[in-house]
Amino acid sequence: MSPRVTCWLPGLTTFVMFGGEYALVSSTVLDYIRQRLAEMEQQVEAPFRHGQRVRIRGDHPLAELDAVFDRPLSGGARARVLVEWLGRATRCDVSTQDLEAVDNATRGPQDSRWSGPTEVRA
Numbered sequence: 001m002s003p004r005v006t007c008w009l010p011g012l013t014t015f016v017m018f019g020g021e022y023a024l025v026s027s028t029v030l031d032y033i034r035q036r037l038a039e040m041e042q043q044v045e046a047p048f049r050h051g052q053r054v055r056i057r058g059d060h061p062l063a064e065l066d067a068v069f070d071r072p073l074s075g076g077a078r079a080r081v082l083v084e085w086l087g088r089a090t091r092c093d094v095s096t097q098d099l100e101a102v103d104n105a106t107r108g109p110q111d112s113r114w115s116g117p118t119e120v121r122a
Contacts, residue, residue: 047076053102054081060098067092069099 016023048054048069056062067081070091079096082089 047072047096048079048099048101054099055102056081056083056094056098057100058098060094062092062094063098066102067099072096 050069050071052069054067054069056065056067062083065083067083068089070080070082072079073093077096078093079099080091080093081099083092084090
């Protein structure tokens with residue numbers, strides 16, 4: 001990969017070098033990393049699917065707001081949701097215990113004035 005590509009990779013600032021030579025990572029190390037990532041992904045079972053409409057409930061400061069489920073965090077105990085706030089979708093991290101699935105049948109009359117964030121497609 002060319003060093004000029006670094007400007008197109010978010011979070012990457014430079015390549016690791018030793019004595020003017022780019023560091024190489026063996027395929028064994030890369031295979032191990034891939035295997036561990038696959039195992040970690042299997043361990044986290046999201047209670048909702050990406051793009052699913054949810055409602056924040058309980059004693060949460062954003063209780064009763066509709067949101068869109070983005071992804072699980074911290075082993076599934078927390079989740080990132082998108083809440084429409086001031087005309088834009090804003091990321092919020094909440095406990096999965098504070099979320100419930102929303103379908104059109106469970107939306108109250110106050111919800112009909114505002115449809116909330118639209119479903120996010122991957």
